[in-house]
Each structure stands twice: as C-alpha cells, then as structure tokens.
Amino acid sequence: MSVIKKAIVSQGSGPLNPSYFCVHSTANPGATAANHVTYWSRNPTIPMAHLVSDWTEAYHTVPYDRLVAHVGNGNSLCEGLEICEATNETDFQRGIQIAAQVVRERLAARGWDTGRLICHDEACRMWGGTDHTDPIPYFTKWGYSWDQFKQLVQGGTDMAITTDEAKQIAAEVWSYQYDPNQPNMYNAVQYEMGGKIWGYDYKKSAPGGNVYNTLVYETQGQLKELKTMVTAQTAAIEALSKSMGADPQQIAKAVQDAVKAKLDALEITVTATDGD
Numbered sequence: 001m002s003v004i005k006k007a008i009v010s011q012g013s014g015p016l017n018p019s020y021f022c023v024h025s026t027a028n029p030g031a032t033a034a035n036h037v038t039y040w041s042r043n044p045t046i047p048m049a050h051l052v053s054d055w056t057e058a059y060h061t062v063p064y065d066r067l068v069a070h071v072g073n074g075n076s077l078c079e080g081l082e083i084c085e086a087t088n089e090t091d092f093q094r095g096i097q098i099a100a101q102v103v104r105e106r107l108a109a110r111g112w113d114t115g116r117l118i119c120h121d122e123a124c125r126m127w128g129g130t131d132h133t134d135p136i137p138y139f140t141k142w143g144y145s146w147d148q149f150k151q152l153v154q155g156g157t158d159m160a161i162t163t164d165e166a167k168q169i170a171a172e173v174w175s176y177q178y179d180p181n182q183p184n185m186y187n188a189v190q191y192e193m194g195g196k197i198w199g200y201d202y203k204k205s206a207p208g209g210n211v212y213n214t215l216v217y218e219t220q221g222q223l224k225e226l227k228t229m230v231t232a233q234t235a236a237i238e239a240l241s242k243s244m245g246a247d248p249q250q251i252a253k254a255v256q257d258a259v260k261a262k263l264d265a266l267e268i269t270v271t272a273t274d275g276d
C-alpha cells in the first residue's frame, strides 16, 4: 500500500520529463507535511517539491510530470521530495523510514534504481543555480548520512550502528569466557555447534544422533556399499573369465588390485549441513 496521500496544491510551471529523483529537507524544524501542504496551497508559485513527508505521513503535492522550482539549474531534470525536519530523535527516525518508503515507491514507478537518487547538495554541485546543501546538515544533526539513506531506500539494512557499537559487538563476540552461565556470543556458538558436532552419544541410534555420529554412520554405510559392489563385480568377472577359459584366480586378483588402487587414491570429502 502506498504511503503517499494525494493533496495537489499546484500544477507547476510547465512540462517535466525528469531523469533524477532529488531529496531535500525543509530547513523549517517542527513544521509538518500538512503544514507545508497548507502553506504551498496558499502560495502556489513559491519553490516547492512534488512530494512532502514528515514523521507520520507523506503528500503528493504537484503532478509528477510538471515542473517546479526546487533545484536551481536542475529543475527540469528532477522530481523531488521535501523531508520535514523533526525536532527529536524518534520523529527523525520515523521520518527517515517514511521518506525512504516514498522514494522507493517513486523510483519503482519510474523504473529507476538508486543510481537516479540524488540530494539537493549533489544537485547544487552538479548543476549550480542553487547553494543549498540539504538534507546533509539535517541528517548530520541526527548522526545520519546520505549514504545510509540511499542504503535504506535500496532495501539494505537500516541498522545505523556507530563505530563504538560495532566495537562493542565485536568484543562481545570474541571475548572468551568459560563461564557457561554467562556465555558470550562466540562461546555460545562454539558450545552449541561443538555440542552438536562432537558430542558423541552411542546411546542415540546413529541416524538420529549428532552431526559427527550421523556422518560416521553414513560414511561407513557408503563404504560398506562400495565393498559390496566390488565383491559383486569380482564375482561377475570371475564367472565371466571361467566361461571364457581364462584363469579366474589371476583375473580376479588383477581386478581386485586395480579396484583397491583406485579406492586408495580416492579422497573422500564429507560436507555437513546442520539441519536445525
């Protein structure tokens, strides 16, 4: 379901066939999307974008094929979204999620990927006619980056972890504590996996046993099958050579030796996948 509500406030100032989607932020902290819809509808000739979003909703304000002034010399190249600027962390995060959803929808509607996604700061440097750097200062204020936003749009992770958090996670994974009541992540994984692979319980029937047990059982089974096959082939060759008048002992021995040499040369590689 689309997150975008329709609230057309202007028909713009001419046709538009854009090549990029440009993201802005309003530089008007606390003002909502609805506030902007109202403001733009009363002043339909002022700079505005095709869409405006805040921390609860998003509006489509100008038809997507109509020109509006939002990126200086890049106006005729861009469809645009204004992200309303939140005044607290929670609203910022919510607003980012909604904006990313809006951008995702619009890129999909155009058949574009994030290669077509730019921000006003980039548009300013590419084409000029404007000196705005939004939404970079707004993102920076909340410890967020333009790259993170692009990744979020792309459907990538929106886990914005800091370097300190990453270090802490790494420490938790690798620090080695033997205390089984307080296992760290590394320990817990090793314990779990080690238990499954190496815990050797003969009381369990082999097929239902641990990974190691099951592998041994299956490998032994396969070797048994091979041995049976070789014996059968030897018998067949013996019978055949008898019927042809050759010395069956000699031929069988030769074949057995040849097969044994082949088997000795085989490297048996066993790959285990844990079914849990």
Ligand SMILES: [Zn+2]
Residues within 6 Å of the ligand: 023, 024, 025, 070, 120, 132, 134
């Ligand atoms: Zn802008």
